[in-house]
Amino acid sequence: MHTIALASHAPDQPLLPTRIDRRPLRPDDVDIRVTHCGVCHTDLHSLHAGPAAAGTPLVPGHEFVGEVIGVGEGVTGFAVGDPVAVGNIVDSCGTCRMCTVGQENFCEDFPTLTYGGTDRIDGAPTLGAYATRYVARDRFVFHRPPGLDPAAVAPLMCAGITVWEPLRSAGVTSGTRLGVVGLGGLGHLAVRLGSALGAEVTVLTRSPGKAEDALALGASRAVVSTDEAQMETVRGSMDVIIDTVSAAHDLAPYLHALDLDGTLFSLGHLGPVEVETLDLLVGRKRLASAGSGGHRWTQDLLDFCGAHGITADVEVLPATEVATALERLELNDVRYRFVLDMSSLASA
Structure with missing residues (x-):
């Protein structure tokens, strides 16, 4: 299936609207229409470094929210229309001592990152959520609490956790x-x-x-x-x-x-x-120290934020203005997180 993404093809090259492929749904997959994606300093570092391999695009974005538009035949925890959120991990081995206690972020076989990683089944590079759609394994998709600004929830999935x-x-x-x-x-x-x-x-x-x-x-x-x-x-x-x-x-x-x-x-x-x-x-x-979060604490964070009305302070820009967001982020000219509205990308 096709989607439009913001992709860079070499170090320090601009992000341009590009058609990319998402995998067909596996039994435990969730197909998400991405509405908002946070802009993280990790995205800047990745763009400076460039794609992992020649001929492979780099699509950043690892803190995002959206709506379920499709589910695999084995998915029972999500339905079309559900509001969801995803962070910077989209898979793990599932069997090591860290994974079995809900700390997939410390997976001993290293977790699969939302972008810049390698799919554990087909070996394809993972491409991030500066895009209109994302397909992720249901274990790493989280229910987004109602009543909160979706754009302001997105940074909870990286900075928050x-x-x-x-x-x-x-x-x-x-x-x-x-x-x-x-x-x-x-x-x-x-x-x-x-x-x-x-x-x-x-x-x-x-x-x-x-x-x-x-x-x-x-x-x-x-x-x-x-x-x-x-x-x-x-x-x-x-x-x-x-x-x-x-x-x-x-x-x-x-x-x-x-x-x-x-x-x-x-x-x-x-x-x-x-x-x-x-x-x-x-x-x-x-x-x-600590980094990111496993399943246990990520849903706990979202539930707590829903109960207490907590979100990030964000500045929302159209996805087509990503260059402005990255330039200002490099200057620390943001209070306190940029979030891209992906709706502008659909018509790019």
Whole structure:
């Protein structure tokens, strides 16, 4: 079956409307009409790197929402017309110890990514959701809660779940003293979700001008992380810190802000880090990370957001203006996530 997608054919080449093929429905497949797709920094990195192989297009997009327009003969959990959402994983081995506990994001055979991956059955490259349709295995399609803006739900499937799993695994609840480092796509959702869980949220930011935004999102206070005097006031005062900063940076000030047995989750920067053992030893502190989310916590996130009316703050652009979104994202000129309206692509 054919669909129109935004595809790039070489590193740093523009995304152009292109006809691509989606696979025929397998028994456990769901055919989705994509309505909105978030624009993630991962998309930028992938476009700079280019397609995985010559002659293969790169179609980004791994946080999207839409409507079911068809199901395979073995699908029982979805019907035509259902509102759904999909994140950055569309398959896994299903048998390893991680998959069997609903943590497919840590699949020991590596999960199949929504784009830039390899289909586990036919070996074809996966092409993302900067497109009008997407076909995915039902296990990795999620029910979208009613009453929420679809465009603002899309970033929950990447930015949202990336912060939700550590919040849940750390047991953040009423009374937890939570720190959030950075106030971008991940950070603003960490603040909003942490506040809804009942935590006392402190935002740690390099930008004094973001204090007002932090309070509006639900934080109790904002601290300028480059001000040593302000950081000293929060030393040893937090149980959990979610660090969403994507650039390399010193973790020591945030480890110092943890109380006894506190945990720092480093989510934004995925490269090497240097940590003084004594910064962990004093106070028995922990340094952890997480990425994306498995089935268990992803549906849990959507259900929680539906119950509490939580979505991302987004700027919606027509899919045909994707170049503008990518250029501004590279400049960090967005508050806090771009989302593409795919309806404009149907007539491209």
